[in-house]
Amino acid sequence: MSDTTHDGAVALSERPSPDDGLSPAELAGKYGLSVSGARPGLFAYARQLWGRRHFILAFSQAKLMAQYSQAKLGQVWQVATPLLNAAVYYLIFGLILHSGRGMSHAVFIPFLVTGVFVFTFTQSSVMAGVRAISGNLGLVRALHFPRASLPISFALQQLQQLLFSMIVLVIVAMAFGSYPSLAWLMVIPALALQFVFNTGLALVMARLGSKTPDLAQLMPFIMRTWMYSSGVMFSITVMLAGKPSWIANVLQYNPAAVYMDLVRYSLIDGYGPANLPAHVWFAALFWAVFMGAVGFVYFWKAEERYGRG
Template sequence: MANSAQADTVPAGGPSADGGGIPLAELAARHNLSVSGARPKLPAYIRQLWQRRHFIVAFANAKTRASYATARLGQVWQILTPLMNAAIYYLVFGLMLKSDKGVDNYVAFLVTGMFIFTFTQSAVLAGTRSISDQLPLIRALHFPRACLPISFTIVQLQQLMISMVVLCAIVLGTGEPLTANWLLLLPALLLQFMFNVGLSMIVARIGAEITDMKQLMPFLLRTWLYVSGVFYSIAHFAKDAPDWVRWILEANPAAVYIELARDALVESHAHVPMHTWALAVGWAFVVGVGGFLFFWQAEEKYGRG
């Protein structure tokens, strides 16, 4: 009887079976206990995200209202920032460096590129900080951590919708006609949003592990800006370059979504080939799904340490 009683107890000295006790892992399994904060299976993780969809939207709405709460002009800065950047780039690249060669309506061309690139740029910057800046929330509440980069990307989408009103007004003001082709902007932005969500998750995990990414990311994004054809025509710029250079520039995801937006809004812009749409879909699914899986694999690490 004594030996039997001893076999059913865990020794006070430690979690092993030494001394006749039961290993803690076996005892936990017997009572259906699991590790706190352990990564759930992928299907369960997706279900948890869906169950918290209202939290994701509410969190995004709160962040949108709070983002410019201390600024006198509030959310107007979401419109002013890309407009001022576009004005500066027009002065430098349009007037001084004459980068408008090969472009008929350079103002609409430039402003469209600036607004579309800003959407991805802002999503990446917000995603980089989405985990590291929310540690108190992560440590206080149990929820799928993917809620955070998704919410921050929704914030950028909401702000883009405001900017789109101004962008369309500028494009119309430059003499571009309102055509049925403008409807193509909707699927283009949807694909870009999927791409941005995946990319935001990738940089969120990296930013959680390497905190210096917050300082490095603006330089990486500025480099990305210069090679994405925001203020010059890639087709005109790379017409004499080797085929592989032109292909890399045209396959750049930021350039792909910019070209689709220009194709929809700017009638004078050369229509994009069908493979551009194929690239847009490919980037959206590869980065969107791949970024989600990459983020989920480190779920139990966020907020630790």
């Protein structure tokens, strides 16, 4: 009896399976299985992000409120920090080095404050993007959500902080003789394009920083170099007068300089179109679309790997 049962079991085990020869992908398709945490398609991923828009906004607002929660002056530092930076730069570059030559004080001081505020918007977005994944691994590993929500939230946080700073910027501009006009409305599309550019750059840095945490230590040096080459404290055309024109063109068309100059041109009386490179709005649009698209696709391609290993 036992021999018969044993022979039957052997015969059953030797019977070929209908799944023999199928690859893992074919088996998954046959039984309707999918990889847990698999990267969705690009457009499906964009829809998921749109579905998390309330989370993205709430997360950015929470981070903004928590940023200075331990300081006695609280949210005042959102405005005081870039304003103090502008004061230091004015002392060094304005009074000591006279980098504002060719501009009156009524133009140079708003010029400098605008440059510091607008560049800080990009700088802070980049620095926050570097740590967006590596600094929130607990959240990334605990919950399933599109990881791009994090760098986008941090870029949105910096935009909200800039809007607080713009109140001070408007006061400074008016104090030095630049009063509201229709030209001021151009600030809105300029900052909107810069926000798209910053978000794309934050997405790129978030992916790089997720695998190389030491990048956060290197970025301040890179950002400082970018700041000094973007005309934050001086007019590029004035400082490079007599130098080969291609050098000034390269510096003027770098995205940080493009967005700063657009805001300066919009707000400051006396900062005329002669200070802007040709086709500056096209350059602003190009940088926003290019970096926004590249950053989004580049980050999405590694969606499955964030928080693993």
